[in-house]
Amino acid sequence: MRKHSIPKALVKLYVMIVIFFTLLIWTIWGNAALTVSNIKISSSRIPPAFSGFRIAQVSDLHNVEFGKGNKKLLELLSESKPGIR
Template sequence: MRKRTRWLLSLGVLALGSWFLYRENNIIDVSQVTVASSRLPEAFNGYRVVQVADLHGKAFGNEQQRLLKKINQAEPDLIVMTGDLIDSRRNGEEAALTLMKALVDRYPVYFVTGNHEVRLNLTILPKLEQLGVTVLRNESRVIEYQGQSFSLLGIDDPTTTRWREGLSEPDGIRQSLDQALQDVSPDAFQLLLAHRPEYKSLYAERSVDLVL
C-alpha cells in the first residue's frame, strides 16, 4: 500500500510539473495595470501601452496569430518589447521577425535589448530597424499624442557594457541611463524601457517616473 501511495504521489508530481512547463511555454497571460501620475499630460488619459518581453523565439500559432490576437484585443497605442525576443540557444529569429513585422504594420513599436540579443552579437537589430521597429540603445524619443508628449527612454542590457567595456553591470546601467537622459527635459514624464527588473533600485536613482 505504501509503495502504491509513493507511485501515485510521484506520478502526481510529474503530471503537475509537466502541466506547469507546458503552461509556462504555451499559454499567453495578460496582466493589466493602470498607472496614474500628475506628471503625465492629460492627453494620455486612457493611453494604452502593451509590453511584450522574453519571448525567446517562441511561435504562438501560425504566423504568430494567437499572440497577435491578444495584442490587438488590447487596442494599444504603443507597443514596447523589452528584450530577449530571440534565444541564444535555439535562435527563433524567423518567429520573432514575423511577429514584429505584423506589429509595425499597425502600431509604433519600440525595442530594447536583452542578454540573448547580446549573446548573438546584436545581429537582429538591423533587421528589426529595417522592418520599422525603433531600437532604443541608451537614448530617448519624444512620444507625441493629441498635441502633448512624454519621453520614452531605452537602455541596453548591461551585458553589453560588461563584455565590451569591462564595466560591472551596475556601472554599465548607470552609464547607459546617463546617456539616455542627456536630451530629456526634467519636466517631461519619463517612461524607461529596460530588460532587468532586478536593477530597479538603480533606475530609481535617476528618478524616472515609470519603468517597464
C-alpha cells in the same frame, strides 16, 4: 479469502509519478498560455496628453510560438488597441 495489499514503496512511487506529471503539465501550460493584465497608472508627472494612452508590453515568450506566425499573439495585441503600433 486473503486480501492483497500494495507495498508502501509502490504507493510512494505512484504518488511521485503523479506529482511529477502534474508539475510537468502545469509548467508546459504556464509557458504556452497567453494572458492579459490591465494595469492603470496615474501620476501627476504624466502629461494630460497621455490620458487614456494604452501600451502593450509583450514579455516572457520563452521561444513559444502562439499560432502560425504568432497569429494568436498578434490578434490579442490588436484587440488591446495600444496607442502606438
